[in-house]
Amino acid sequence: MKxxxxxxxxxxxxxxxxxxxxxxxxxELGYGGSESLDPISPQRFYEAIQNMYSRxxxxxxxxxxxxxxxxxxxxxxxxxxxxxxxRPGVTFHNGNAFTAQDVAxxxxxxxxxxxxxxxxxxxxxxxxxxxxxxxxxKVVLKQTHADFPLLVMxxxxxxxxxxxxxxxxxxxxxxxxxxxxxxxxxxxxxxxxTLERFDGYxxxxxxxxxxxxxxxxxxxxxxxxxxxxQVDFIYALSAEQVPLFANNPNFTVQSVPTGRWVGxxxxxxxxxxxxxxxxxxxxxxxxxxxxxxxxxxxxxxITTCDHPVWSGDQYRADLNCDRDIEGxxxxxxxxxxxxxxxxxxxxxxxxxxAVKMAEVLQNQAKDAGIxxxxxxxxxxxxxxxxWMKEAFFATGWSQRPADQILNEAYRSTAAWNExxxxxxxxxxxxxxxxxxxxxxxxxxxxxxxxxxxxxxxxSFIPVHLNTVRAFSSKLSGIEPVEDFSIRYENxxxxxxxx
Amino acid sequence: xxxxILRRFGxxxxxxxxxxxxxxxxxxxxxxxxxxxxLQRFAQGPRLERCIEQQxxxxxxxxxxxxxxxxxxxxxxGYSLKKRKPINELIGERFANTALLGGLAALLAIPLAVxxxxxxxxRRDKPLDLSLSGAAMLAMTIPEFVTxxxxxxxxxxxxxxxxxxxxxxxxxxxxxxxxxxxxxxxxLSAVLIAHIMRMMRASxxxxxxxxxxQMARLKGVPExxxxxxxxxxxxxxxxxxVIALTVAWLLAGVVVVExxxxxxxxxxxxxxxxxxxxxxxxxxxxLIFSVIYVGVNLLxxxxxxxxxxxxxxxxx
Numbered sequence: 001m002k003x004x005x006x007x008x009x010x011x012x013x014x015x016x017x018x019x020x021x022x023x024x025x026x027x028e029l030g031y032g033g034s035e036s037l038d039p040i041s042p043q044r045f046y047e048a049i050q051n052m053y054s055r056x057x058x059x060x061x062x063x064x065x066x067x068x069x070x071x072x073x074x075x076x077x078x079x080x081x082x083x084x085x086x087r088p089g090v091t092f093h094n095g096n097a098f099t100a101q102d103v104a105x106x107x108x109x110x111x112x113x114x115x116x117x118x119x120x121x122x123x124x125x126x127x128x129x130x131x132x133x134x135x136x137x138k139v140v141l142k143q144t145h146a147d148f149p150l151l152v153m154x155x156x157x158x159x160x161x162x163x164x165x166x167x168x169x170x171x172x173x174x175x176x177x178x179x180x181x182x183x184x185x186x187x188x189x190x191x192x193x194t195l196e197r198f199d200g201y202x203x204x205x206x207x208x209x210x211x212x213x214x215x216x217x218x219x220x221x222x223x224x225x226x227x228x229x230q231v232d233f234i235y236a237l238s239a240e241q242v243p244l245f246a247n248n249p250n251f252t253v254q255s256v257p258t259g260r261w262v263g264x265x266x267x268x269x270x271x272x273x274x275x276x277x278x279x280x281x282x283x284x285x286x287x288x289x290x291x292x293x294x295x296x297x298x299x300x301x302i303t304t305c306d307h308p309v310w311s312g313d314q315y316r317a318d319l320n321c322d323r324d325i326e327g328x329x330x331x332x333x334x335x336x337x338x339x340x341x342x343x344x345x346x347x348x349x350x351x352x353x354a355v356k357m358a359e360v361l362q363n364q365a366k367d368a369g370i371x372x373x374x375x376x377x378x379x380x381x382x383x384x385x386x387w388m389k390e391a392f393f394a395t396g397w398s399q400r401p402a403d404q405i406l407n408e409a410y411r412s413t414a415a416w417n418e419x420x421x422x423x424x425x426x427x428x429x430x431x432x433x434x435x436x437x438x439x440x441x442x443x444x445x446x447x448x449x450x451x452x453x454x455x456x457x458x459s460f461i462p463v464h465l466n467t468v469r470a471f472s473s474k475l476s477g478i479e480p481v482e483d484f485s486i487r488y489e490n491x492x493x494x495x496x497x498x
Numbered sequence: 499x500x501x502x503i504l505r506r507f508g509x510x511x512x513x514x515x516x517x518x519x520x521x522x523x524x525x526x527x528x529x530x531x532x533x534x535x536x537l538q539r540f541a542q543g544p545r546l547e548r549c550i551e552q553q554x555x556x557x558x559x560x561x562x563x564x565x566x567x568x569x570x571x572x573x574x575x576g577y578s579l580k581k582r583k584p585i586n587e588l589i590g591e592r593f594a595n596t597a598l599l600g601g602l603a604a605l606l607a608i609p610l611a612v613x614x615x616x617x618x619x620x621r622r623d624k625p626l627d628l629s630l631s632g633a634a635m636l637a638m639t640i641p642e643f644v645t646x647x648x649x650x651x652x653x654x655x656x657x658x659x660x661x662x663x664x665x666x667x668x669x670x671x672x673x674x675x676x677x678x679x680x681x682x683x684x685x686l687s688a689v690l691i692a693h694i695m696r697m698m699r700a701s702x703x704x705x706x707x708x709x710x711x712q713m714a715r716l717k718g719v720p721e722x723x724x725x726x727x728x729x730x731x732x733x734x735x736x737x738x739x740v741i742a743l744t745v746a747w748l749l750a751g752v753v754v755v756e757x758x759x760x761x762x763x764x765x766x767x768x769x770x771x772x773x774x775x776x777x778x779x780x781x782x783x784x785l786i787f788s789v790i791y792v793g794v795n796l797l798x799x800x801x802x803x804x805x806x807x808x809x810x811x812x813x814x
Binding site for chain 1: 529530534535540542545580581588650654655658661662663665667668757758760762766769770771774775776
């Protein structure tokens with residue numbers, strides 16, 4: 001206790017003098033100070049767990065799984081049993097060896113009823129984990145899944161030390177002991193959380209000695225802090241904030257595509273949206289590029305054809321969805337709305353740009369004879385009172401791999417099937433893709449599903465959002481990848497300018 | 499005299515009770531509840547029911563209000579679901595931080611404003627008065643977040659004399675906090691000084707024109723003595739109420755200023771709590787603010803009683 005006090009006092013003193021040895025990253029205080037060091041907790045402290053723990057597999061440059069704590073893996077032909085060969089000689093921050101026992105522990109606890117993790121739904125596919133030997137774990141699934149490694153690539157599926165966690169599958173484990181490049185010095189979610197480089201990290205010694213995760217809840221305050229040199233990095237700049245850093249040699253601005261999307265949802269079982277022609281007419285009336293520029297600014301988006309698979313995903317299908325007013329009018333006439341159609345769209349300030357997007361769509365759809373009346377709902381209680389209750393409403397999703405988002409949002413039995421999409425063929429397609437071990441064939445199957453959503457689906461997904469970050473030009477080694485994949489251990493920081 | 503004071507106290511207590519009722523009712527009237535805001539998209543089915551059960555939201559509102567007031571009177575504000583901590587623990591340290599900020603601002607601003615107000619009033623329409631009044635007008639019309647942003651730009655980003663935002667580290671003492679407090683205190687004091695000074699000036703001018711000051715002058719009492727003995731005490735009485743109102747304004751100003759400077763006080767906690775719809779915490783902080791507001795006004799009343807014997811008579 002005393003030692004940690006002395007240590008943090010020393011760090012505080014040294015922070016200005018030796019700032020080249022400290023990477024200072026702000027965190028948004030998204031959980032208001034209840035941030036948890038358990039990676040599967042609903043309040044997971046993302047900026048900390050990202051650096052303290054490691055996954056079995058990580059995202060490779062091509063979007064496909066690449067080795068991390070697992071060096072290789074293979075599956076039985078029915079894709080139901082997956083054997084992971086682990087990296088030998090890896091130790092946790094406390095000196096314990098990383099073994100297959102820890103893999104079994106870390107995977108099975110995601111299913112705990114008590115912890116009630118957001119990862120539970122996806123990880124319930126695991127039936128059991130067998131420890132073949134210290135360096136080999138066999139995961140047995142309840143059903144076929146040819147892309148199981150993608151599921152354990154999730155940024156929350158980190159490997160914990162079973163012993164430190166007391167082997168208790170039902171308890172939160174907030175010790176912070178992992179195998180990652182940085183180890184915990186002090187947790188202070190409302191103030192400054194301090195990490196220190198882990199010399200035993202299997203990926204080589206991290207580039208910067210200390211890391212500070214600094215609580216700044218307000219984005220404008222974060223911008224001021226970066227300008228004043230109090231932090232080195234900020235996430236998620238808005239379009240208006242980019243010019244503050246764009247032409248300044250002291251800062252680097254990076255824009256990278258992500259899988260986040262905001263969209264408008266038509267319930268496919270409620271008239272007039274129960275007619276696929278009406279749905280497609282509304283979607284065809286949109287000029288996606290113009291919409292993206294108006295709502296998210298130049299360089300703030302990548303256009304998409306109404307399916308949720310983002311540009312960095314290995315299964316993304318490239319479709320053509322140019323605006324087609326004549327086609328939209330023809331479809332409407334066919335559906336019996338030759339004289340035009342009037343619908344209500346419920347929208348609220350729930351996700352970045354949701355209201356603006358609805359307004360732009362309203363204007364663009366007018367040209368096809370579609371009148372959209374916007375109903376502004378309060379953001380408070382939106383997810384309970386409006387979302388999935390009205391016939392036409394706004395939504396927003398964070399990034400998920402193709403298989404996961406297609407299953408979570410479009411399988412007929414999914415809890416968040418917001419378009420009420422009920423297609424036996426689609427469900428069968430999802431199962432077929434999961435069972436196909438050949439990559440090219442699997443990609444073709446996922447491609448068909450995306451095409452089906454563009455032809456007949458109920459989601460209007462005009463763009464996937466880019467994220468723009470700014471950081472001090474003293475930092476190098478920040479790859480232009482999405483936030484979850486930044487490897488801070490590879491970042492180095494140049495000395496003070498004095 | 500004692501009865502009068504007790505009556506003022508009773509009235510203050512009644513006001514606070516009434517405010518607590520209004521606050522509770524307003525929070526009740528909002529769409530959604532603690533559970534729907536905490537669970538967001540997961541707010542459905544058994545998970546929602548379990549949360550409602552745990553939070554006791556299925557009980558009637560009157561019962562919950564009685565519980566809350568009962569706890570608050572004993573100094574227990576309950577538990578924050580969102581922050582996983584007892585509210586008392588959350589508020590304690592932050593209250594001290596806000597008191598430090600507001601206290602320093604008031605300590606700096608009030609004596610300075612009173613002094614400047616007297617100086618301006620005595621030298622009415624002279625260059626000193628004109629420049630002070632002009633500066634006060636400017637300080638009053640610019641919103642504090644604009645002043646704050648301008649100060650950050652000049653002193654934190656360009657000159658780098660002070661930090662732009664407060665970064666809390668464990669083991670920080672008063673001396674470590676000091677550089678962080680300078681800019682927020684300046685912003686708050688500027689508005690405080692402007693308001694109080696203008697009132698003080700007007701009030702001094704009024705008194706200077708009064709018959710008894712003229713009389714004293716005719717009797718040959720030195721000007722210094724007139725100001726000290728007759729003008730300042732009489733001019734203080736109307737100014738006291740303005741000081742009380744302005745200190746109460748400080749509470750609102752503190753919320754804005756704390757947010758801009760990322761200062762870890764009650765204001766930022768309040769904004770976070772509202773954002774998170776952490777209703778028990780919002781209620782607790784709002785109640786604390788209203789107690790301070792009523793308390794400051796009560797103090798001003800009592801101080802006025804002390805300065806002005808006329809108010810002590812029955813019927814006032």
